[in-house]
Amino acid sequence: MDPIKNPFSPGAGAPPPELVGRDPVLEQARILLGRVKQKRPEKSMLLTGLRGVGKTVLLNEIERLAEEQGYLTVPIEAHEGKSLAAMITPPLRSLLYELDRLAGAKEKVKRAFAVFRGFLGAIKFKVDEVSIGLDVAPEKGVADSGDLEADLPNLFVVVGETAEDRKKPIVILIDEIQYFSQKELGALIMAMHKVQQRQLPIVLLGAGLPILPGLAGESKSYAERLFSFPDVGALSKEDAEKAMRDPALKAGVKFEKAALAEVFRLTKGYPYFVQEWGYQAWNLAASSPITEQVVREATSRVISRLDVNFFRVRFDRLTPSEKKFLRAIAELGPEPQRTGDIADKLGVKITSLGPIRSKLIKKGMIYSPAHGELAFTVPLFDEFMKRVIPQFPG
Numbered sequence: 001m002d003p004i005k006n007p008f009s010p011g012a013g014a015p016p017p018e019l020v021g022r023d024p025v026l027e028q029a030r031i032l033l034g035r036v037k038q039k040r041p042e043k044s045m046l047l048t049g050l051r052g053v054g055k056t057v058l059l060n061e062i063e064r065l066a067e068e069q070g071y072l073t074v075p076i077e078a079h080e081g082k083s084l085a086a087m088i089t090p091p092l093r094s095l096l097y098e099l100d101r102l103a104g105a106k107e108k109v110k111r112a113f114a115v116f117r118g119f120l121g122a123i124k125f126k127v128d129e130v131s132i133g134l135d136v137a138p139e140k141g142v143a144d145s146g147d148l149e150a151d152l153p154n155l156f157v158v159v160g161e162t163a164e165d166r167k168k169p170i171v172i173l174i175d176e177i178q179y180f181s182q183k184e185l186g187a188l189i190m191a192m193h194k195v196q197q198r199q200l201p202i203v204l205l206g207a208g209l210p211i212l213p214g215l216a217g218e219s220k221s222y223a224e225r226l227f228s229f230p231d232v233g234a235l236s237k238e239d240a241e242k243a244m245r246d247p248a249l250k251a252g253v254k255f256e257k258a259a260l261a262e263v264f265r266l267t268k269g270y271p272y273f274v275q276e277w278g279y280q281a282w283n284l285a286a287s288s289p290i291t292e293q294v295v296r297e298a299t300s301r302v303i304s305r306l307d308v309n310f311f312r313v314r315f316d317r318l319t320p321s322e323k324k325f326l327r328a329i330a331e332l333g334p335e336p337q338r339t340g341d342i343a344d345k346l347g348v349k350i351t352s353l354g355p356i357r358s359k360l361i362k363k364g365m366i367y368s369p370a371h372g373e374l375a376f377t378v379p380l381f382d383e384f385m386k387r388v389i390p391q392f393p394g
């Protein structure tokens, strides 16, 4: 069928033709935004889930909802090896200019610029990526100690006060939040704690792999009190089938019932894979309805596309010993595995695994869903590992 009319959209952050199965999370976000706007307390949200489940797409949708409700947005996408300060300063600067343009008295926003300038001056020594011009004198002693855990909360308070003064709520949207260090996450959590205590109109909406198991002590208990952690997962059978059926129908094309069931069986409802199978099956089918046979025939194309676009890019950044470590996990199975069992599979002591474990976590290949456990961040990665390294231990 005509590939130009293909409604499916496989790809990181690519908006799906229909965002199915996410109404509860969207409703929760709507309530959160509405309440904070009215100065009522509400927990901020961190969407957690594996790669390819649709966190980015949800975050973008919530950003749209927030804008509709009159929020100003601070969008941030965290990266491996980039500091929080470096990531947050450019959008914060734009935000302050935006607040400045709104009508009203100038004192609060002037002060925010001065405190922000102080913050920039202090981090400049540490973060040379940041070089933002700002033609104001810094205010001393508020957010310029150079210690992020002290400075970020104070900066957020001043920004929040300005927002309150301008009657403009703010939402900070952070994607891939797991890339921030524990110290940075701690600073962010403390900042939101301070903001909430003062009932300032700032909402934090994050998305990423689960961060809680990696946090310790105070940060962890604050995080549990300040945030809810909606779990974004695979779609139910009904939703997965709807995600295929409805967009096709809108384009005048039907899926056979058995074809839809087959896609669910193959994808286990993972949104990225659903889009990929829908996309390939559409292109392969000669006419409507799309049959189970076509879905099956699409599989090899899908697998090779997933290997290239989804799995391989990650695999290629690994050292041989990291590959071996992941292959051992794959050997144990797709579910989360205990570190002790992985060590046994590799025939090494559990204590020797620390460095490789943390490197793989930093690279976003694995995460710790619970203490002492490790799991792949990408669904079906175990099968991919077995495809590229058929024999274990080799």
Ligand SMILES: Nc1ncnc2c1ncn2[C@@H]1O[C@H](COP(=O)(O)OP(=O)(O)O)[C@@H](O)[C@H]1O
Residues within 6 Å of the ligand: 009, 010, 011, 012, 013, 014, 015, 016, 017, 018, 019, 020, 021, 022, 049, 050, 051, 052, 053, 054, 055, 056, 057, 058, 243, 271, 272, 273, 274, 275
């Ligand atoms: N609710 C949904 N229904 C159908 N497809 C979805 C849904 N959410 C996301 N997708 C699709 O899944 C893919 C991955 O989405 P993305 O937001 O990048 O995931 P993540 O950020 O969790 O890695 C995209 O192709 C997107 O179109």
Ligand SMILES: [Mg+2]
Residues within 6 Å of the ligand: 012, 013, 055, 056, 057, 175
């Ligand atoms: Mg994403």
